[in-house]
Amino acid sequence: MSSFDLLEISKHAFMYSFFIYCASFIFFAVAVMGRNWSNRNPEQHMRKWGRIAFTTSSIGLAGHLLYFGTRWAGGTHIPVSNMYEFMSFLSMMIMIAFTVVFLIYRKTTLGLFALPIAIIVMAYAAVFPREVQPLIPSLKSIWLYIHVTLAATGESFFAVGFAAAFMYLLRTVNFKGTDKSDRRQRRWVEFTLFSIIIVIGFIVAVFAFRLGGYETVFTREHVTTSATTGVSTSKVENVAYTMPPIIAPYDSTTDHMESFIGITEPLFHAPSWIDGITAGRKLNTIVWSILAGIIIYILLRLIIRRSLGELVSPLLKGLDPDDLDEISYRAIAIGFPIFTLGALVFAMIWAQQAWGRFWGWDPKEVWALISWLYYSAYLHLRLSRGFQGRKASWLAVIGFLVIMFTLVGVNLVIAGLHSYAGTN
Structure with missing residues (x-):
């Protein structure tokens, strides 16, 4: 089979896995929301549709793995060298991390939050050029592949930790309370949802004007x-x-x-x-x-006539907050050593080989270090200071926002040695 045929298979596998993930998200939504309308056994309804949703997500993951394998075989290097390939790989690893955590804890509601993260990351990847690009000399290194794949794997577990932590906050924040603490918690939950919508706004704006052929x-x-x-x-x-x-x-x-x-x-x-x-x-x-993002957020608020957090919170009734807190911590604890190896240790080895120095204060290096220090502080506070529940969940949510700024904001805003990544 020729390289062209493999790349065509890869392109179609990416598209099909994206739509299968969307279908899986709908099935997870039916599993979680449908239990409130089930006239017989709500838990049986949730288990049935949860199995359907998880099976569908696994089929989507198989398609995603097919995309990765055929793009690798049809190209000349492992497909993680530009923003399209890296974000596609990250979304695939998020689904793998979700699958691992789901098989351990069997929490159907987790899919309602983890799947949208993978879908948004895939859609973000599709914004960038999809052509297989020749590698510049500094990228022709086995250390690059180890660095990128391990960093993305660690970040994927951080994403699952974020999903569980945000579920904890939506489950425990009092959206009917009137005191100052409740109002502050509601505002920060809404700001987190608004931040996610900004990323969605970026994707919508890019595709809308691209379809219109604007230039x-x-x-x-x-x-x-x-x-x-x-x-x-x-x-x-x-x-x-x-x-x-x-x-x-x-x-x-x-x-x-x-x-x-x-x-x-x-x-x-x-x-x-x-x-x-x-x-x-x-x-x-x-x-x-x-x-x-502002337009989308305003339209949603006009349609639902209440805050987004208040809309989503009732879906989490019946979940044990302690379980969500534990899932968030375990996911981050798994991801941290992997991220340490990928984003720091092997990254510095590659930097020494490519540029003749282990550290150069490049913006991406600085933000990778900030991310690592942040999660180091999270684990320290969790283990030695007893930070659990709401405090730990907010730390996990903010940590993933830092990760997303490192992946999205630094590439879009700040120029540096990592600007080869398909954003210019």
């Missing part, structure tokens, strides 16, 4: 001066926007712009400290993500 092109003359010779050179750079330019690149001119709702010129130009021809595009993407 605007900017041109800028970039002048660089050699530090050794003092000689200045200039070159003309072009950048294409696939979203309407609320913010254009700094010191650029419009080469071609498609009108959007009557707007024919950029609303703003990026400030001088946000330099670089692609920096303005990244900032523009962030603005559109926030706007799309």
Whole structure:
């Protein structure tokens, strides 16, 4: 079978596994919500549909593994070298981590929260270019593959820990309470849900304008001066926007712009400290993500006429909060040593081989270290200070938001040695 055929199989396997995961999520929702409407035995209803949902998710995972295997066989390297491949691999590992934890604890409701994380990560992956890209020299190392795969595996268990911790908060926060503590807890739960919707807004905005074929092109003359010779050179750079330019690149001119709702010129130009021809595009993407997220959130609130947390909380009645707290801790405890090896130890070995130094304060390195220190503090407080329940759950939720900023925000916002990852 040719490489082209394998890559075609890989592409279709990715798409099919995505839709199967969506179907599995629906079955998990039927299992959890349908028990409230079951006239016979609610627990029997939940077990029956829980088995159907888990079987469906396992079929989706098999398709996901097929995607990974055929893309690896059809390419020239393990498919983790750009953002599309890495986020696809991360979503696959989240499903593997969910499967492991589900088989241990048999908590059907966990699928109602873990599946959306995998689905959102897969959809986020589909935003980036899917072509198999040749490796730059620094990526041609076995240490890179070990570093990336282990880091993603650790992060996948953090994702399951986040899901269980957030379920704990939704289960225990008093959405009817009127005192200051209850109101503060509700606000932070809602902010967490809003943060997730921002990521969904990014995906929706990218695909909406991509389907519409929108494009605007900017041109800028970039002048660089050699530090050794003092000689200045200039070159003309072009950048294409696939979203309407609320913010254009700094010191650029419009080469071609498609009108959007009557707007024919950029609303703003990026400030001088946000330099670089692609920096303005990244900032523009962030603005559109926030706007799309706000619109989606407002529409949801208008439809349901209450907070999102208040809508979801009743689904978790009957669950033991202590079980959710234990699942969250165990998932993070499994993921932490794997993440330590992947994101730090083997990453530094690769950095020494690729760039001749173990540590260079690259933004991605710094945020990987911040993530590791954060989860180190979580485990320390959990084991030595007795942080359990709500305190530990909030730590787990915030920790995964840090992980997501490391994966999403750093790549979109901050330039560095990891910018090869398909975001420019």
